[in-house]
Amino acid sequence: MNYPNWLLQRAHLSSSRMALSYEEQEWSFSEMNSTAQKYAGKLAAFGVERDSRVAILSKSHPEFIFIMYACLHIGCEMVMLNERLSKVELAYQLEDSKSRFVLVDDKLVEKIESPHVITFTSIRSAKPVEFEIQEEWEQGRTISIMYTSGTTGNPKGVRQTAENHFSSSISSALNIGISAEDVWLCVMPLFHISGFSILMRSLVYGMGVRLHDKFDAQQCAKELQKGTVTHMSVVGVTLERILNVLDEHKASVSPNFKTMLAGGGPIPVAYIQRAETYGISVLQTYGMTETSSQTTTLQPADAARKIGSSGKPLFLYQVKIEGAQKPGEAGEIHIRGPQVTPGYIGRHSGLLVQEDGWLHTGDIGYLDDEGFLFVVDRRSDLIVSGGENIYPAEIEKVLLNHPAVREAGVCGKPSEQWGEVPAAYVVLNEEIELDVLLAFCREQLASYKLPKSIKTVESLPRNASNKLLRRELKAWN
């Protein structure tokens, strides 16, 4: 089946409802649609057309959304670039995705070296030309591509189809409900599935989005107090900062506010309990780029009873544990459902992401006797730092590229502020200043991925087949 174009449909069905609000400005779905069509005409002037692969690099502001929605109207595949990445990392993604166009926020233009760059300013000043609007979207059409790292250290471009995003939106609605009054506060990056999925829900539900250009605990607390928003997405560290502000101000939260979706790793139950004293319901979720946002969610009512659990699968989804014979047995987490990506692009396009429709996550977990999922270990020792995923292998690869480094091992170490930060251990071929090594990393890695410590050691812990045992590294922290 095909979907009617979501934005056209919302402009038709919920034309005067608020689609986006930013600072003091607001756009209805009707205005959003006509603005997106205008931008689509401008993009068409540069030759952007149906099925064009278009990379976008932008900070969070309304024009980023206008341009994304314009791409939806035209029928492009959007490669969502992470503004925190280094030039080297971005260049890799552009090359791997073979993006024909790179639409760049002027503020970030220094990050990209490509003959295909079109700045937002030049888009804005282009004269629109005729374009063929996509009235219908095929279910399997790729809407977005997001890069995620894996065990190999080479980031993989994950295809997210219209059906992936639709079923994710629907499944969330079947879990937490929907109402015409809902407004979702978006402080998550729009290029990340946590932020992007808010836009998809907006189009599917006809729901308003309140956009902040970045996370600011004071500003968030203000929205909650005023009751201008009903939902928001958080990670542990942002939730805690908001709670601190509410505490400081002895503030109360408007009864309009309904739910927080919390992703990016387990949330301490103390945060959830503190949130409850403000009447805030926090739902912990487990998901990944390959599942277009949440796959399981823990209801607040179960939070204290099921500490550390990520909850149960949403209505359309199934979770099983590879090889587990009975509840409590850990194994690889397998996921099935219409939210699961059909696969990767570029050099990983041959990589099997599903078997019999089951996504092999690489994460380790178990289901308890009531069917609650507990994630024991994220794949390949994933480090979750302030909600961002960091893969040790990616950092190790960079370290190993330096001639002075013979072996490298990276693991997470606890951080009060970020939950976890990366720590590196290296075996050297020759003497080198660790600052020099760090500067070498800085050229190739986003700053949040930089090791917060680098220590020289004689050897690294390895198993019999010489595989690095990152979990043992942690004992050295």
Next chain:
Amino acid sequence: MNYPNWLLQRAHLSSSRMALSYEEQEWSFSEMNSTAQKYAGKLAAFGVERDSRVAILSKSHPEFIFIMYACLHIGCEMVMLNERLSKVELAYQLEDSKSRFVLVDDKLVEKIESPHVITFTSIRSAKPVEFEIQEEWEQGRTISIMYTSGTTGNPKGVRQTAENHFSSSISSALNIGISAEDVWLCVMPLFHISGFSILMRSLVYGMGVRLHDKFDAQQCAKELQKGTVTHMSVVGVTLERILNVLDEHKASVSPNFKTMLAGGGPIPVAYIQRAETYGISVLQTYGMTETSSQTTTLQPADAARKIGSSGKPLFLYQVKIEGAQKPGEAGEIHIRGPQVTPGYIGRHSGLLVQEDGWLHTGDIGYLDDEGFLFVVDRRSDLIVSGGENIYPAEIEKVLLNHPAVREAGVCGKPSEQWGEVPAAYVVLNEEIELDVLLAFCREQLASYKLPKSIKTVESLPRNASNKLLRRELKAWN
């Protein structure tokens, strides 16, 4: 893709939430699931198995639902028999559908002559055997088959798949919202799509159903007053009767109550306005058995401005008018979306129901310049008089606008001069000279559309869901 079995999923995700309430009894989703599994074991004892075509004839009560849900667990195709049909009509449907089993409420056993009858009593007293529960449902799996009459007069068995029911539920939710507190009052027959779709929504949303065994305006008004329900489905005549009861009792409606879905033909705007004085929001809908319930819906905010309209398509659906070059031009209504049946069974299985994914409804209508659908008439009721098309609904609407008229039905009757002329039948609120009524019509209708006769009757012929049967009116001419 496959759906996880909806009832299993709800028993897992919303186990303690109310699934069904009837008189003083209640069943949670967990209880409903175990009861359905018990009944499935009993059905299996008779040889009912996956893909069995099972006809069911029952009055509205919980056991009917247990048995339907048992059939879902086993994976049967349910032929939903209408208890108001004659023995001859039922025999036709059993023969056409080649039903292997006929499950019959003991109260209705005289209606069926078939060697395949299994009474509810014998099911109840059977000893359950092992059966294989369907953990997953294919999207294209036939869940229900409902017979509908057409222009031919030969009822056709319409297949309704899991995807049809799912998308119908989802589309309704995207229109009116969903919340964990919702309870839908079901007074529509469960064998009809209007009632059956309430059960499907219940399973998809995890929503409670409050079941009445039949429509009783007093009982409905009581539920609205007490606030025990949040939604209900009505047709024009049942809505009016409920309003009359509320008026009589000078009653108020609980703020818990949210929305009425009104189907089965246009609702007089006066009813909608009366409902609004009670805070009841009435949404007129247009749908049919072939679309598994509503395809378009009119919001109350538009009701006065768009009198007679059936609203706009729901989010996943598209409507177009065959041959129309511009807004306002009437033609056959074509419908596209995942709610459209893949086709008929039995002797009509070869009949093409879709072309390029578009359902040709046979109904006549137009879209206005804002995209609102106006159903001018169901094609089979069209009166052709001296070459002019006359749509009974138009005349009925005028008659209903007169305060003395409670119900009105119009059909064609043979005329030597004109081929056909309109004849009207009215149920009155109070005595009135028919000449006065005719004069009232004359003010609002072209003369060729004036009923050539108006007769007062006690009641009008209606089907189980209270929809006016204009074809039966013709027998009165």
